[in-house]
Amino acid sequence: MSERAANLDLVQSQFRRQADEYARIARADDRSTDSIVALADPAPTNHLLDIACGPGYLTMALAQRAAGAVGLDATDKFIFGAAREAARRGIANLRFVIGDVMRLAFRASSFDLVACKMAFHHFPEPREALGEMARVTRPGGKIIIADLVTFEDPPRADYHNRLERLCDPSHARSLCEAEFERLFASLHLARLAKQRAAISVPMDVWLAHAAPPAGNVARIRELIQASIDAHHDDLAVRRDDGEIHMNYTVGLWSLRCPD
Secondary structure, X not given: OOHHHHHHHHHHHHHHHHHXXXXXXXXXXXXXXXXXXXXXXXXXXXXXXXXXXXOOHXXXXXXXXXXXXXXXXXXXXXXXXXXXXXXXXXXXXXXXXXXXXXXXXXXXXXXXXXXXXXXXXXXXXXXXXXXXHHHOEEEEEEEEEEEEEEOOOHHHHHHHHHHHHHHOOOOOOOEEHHHHHHHHHHOXXXXXXXXXXXXXXXXXXXXXXXXXXXXXXXXXXXXXXXXXXXXXXXXXXXXXXXXXXXXXXXXXXXXXXXX
């Protein structure tokens, strides 16, 4: 099995296991969905693609502002659940498909806008994934990217990614902001807008969404306690009324494909 195929298998296995909890958390995340829809600002005539759509809440929100939308995810459990939810809501101008971002089964320039929320850190080859998104976006169309942003300092970024992989083995690597900017420039994508948001998640909620093995949970708690004891912020954690919170920065970009 190739490294790419092995990663895809790992992602599918992980998210089949955590799909229900992930969907429950995502359902309550209206604020980030609203921010992405506002930045995307789709026209009523637009046709959209939502990459790594998960439970499909962003796809549905975009579809209600556009002519049509496709939600794509590698995990069948997400796709089946998203289709059921869209039918329950009576949203008919969309469809959900199982697919791989590295091999999008769409012709070039098929969409006016392509969005990808909180998935780049699962892509072992982020430039190739973004290249596929750009390929299926029409000239002058938009790409919207939202994802975790890690530290610019390499040792701190490595520590952060180590912790993420202990929690979720399908985590490949979070990029820092400068890496994202270089990635966009390498594909000649013009930045239209950039936003940053700080989010705080209780550690127990963070652990529950990925359900790591018990041994990994113990190691995670050990690393976090060591960080607190040493009074440094390599893990970006804080205590609030005795509860440990994981602190994250999320980057949100609107990009324009070249004509």
